[in-house]
Amino acid sequence: MTCAVLITPLVDVVPKIENCDYIGVDAGALKIIDQGFPIKMAVGDFDSLSEEDFKRITCPIERHPIMKDETDSELAIRLCKDYDTIYLYGAMQGRIDHTIANIRLVMYRFQNVVLIDEHQKISVMNVGVHEIDDSYHHISFYPIQEGVLSLSGFLYPLDKRRIHIEEIYTTSNSLTGKKGIVRVDEGSFLCVQSNWR
Known part of the structure; x- marks a missing residue:
């Protein structure tokens, strides 16, 4: 790479x-x-x-x-x-x-x-499976286009949830352990990670 x-x-x-x-x-x-x-x-x-x-x-x-x-x-x-x-x-x-x-x-x-x-990191997550570690305390996901998102190992898990472009309830999640798994089945998401309190 x-x-x-x-x-x-x-x-x-x-x-x-x-x-x-x-x-x-x-x-x-x-x-x-x-x-x-x-x-x-x-x-x-x-x-x-x-x-x-x-x-x-x-x-x-x-x-x-x-x-x-x-x-x-x-x-x-x-x-x-x-x-x-x-x-x-x-x-x-x-x-x-x-x-x-x-x-x-x-x-x-x-x-x-x-x-x-x-203190912060912003990246794009496209269709696929992504692993996130506990380097950042707050983790948010914002749809770039309407998509389907699953989160495991998070305080607020999701299972194939369809997220519409205007929704923001996926703000300020966090991991329950050392790692979390993000699965994007449709669309793409902006992943915002932050250590600001």
């Missing part, structure tokens, strides 16, 4: 993930460099960097104009089309419009992207 780790400017501590390529999103490139990780590429408009800081980025750079239709995160994700899994760090912090945009990218366009930060 190939893996890319995208670091945005909002990341304070760059996580160490083995056997992954690090890619800087805009000023996130300096976070990777300053914390001593190898950087494969940087992409963005770099509008928040001085020319002096921009010159510190010595890896290959794909620079875009400030006025554009895509966010810097979307441009970086597009560059990673050959990776099996893409971790986007810092995608749920800062401006709410950017957070919503990042969630929509995962829901509707790039379902191999995982949004992640110190």
Whole structure:
């Protein structure tokens, strides 16, 4: 499995993930460099960097104009089309419009992207069986399209329950043990895991 780790400017501590390529999103490139990780590429408009800081980025750079239709995160994700899994760090912090945009990218366009930060993780679960461990206390499921969901090993189990697009009662579940099993028989779901209390 190939893996890319995208670091945005909002990341304070760059996580160490083995056997992954690090890619800087805009000023996130300096976070990777300053914390001593190898950087494969940087992409963005770099509008928040001085020319002096921009010159510190010595890896290959794909620079875009400030006025554009895509966010810097979307441009970086597009560059990673050959990776099996893409971790986007810092995608749920800062401006709410950017957070919503990042969630929509995962829901509707790039379902191999995982949004992640110190306390939260958002990913897509398509038809199939998925295992969840107890790394996160709160686990929620939101239908991207109407679907059928089963949960075992959860405080609130489900057995082939049809979930309509507007329903939110699958918010804030938790595991009863170390692992839980999620089965998606139809549709797809946004899985939101959180350690916020």
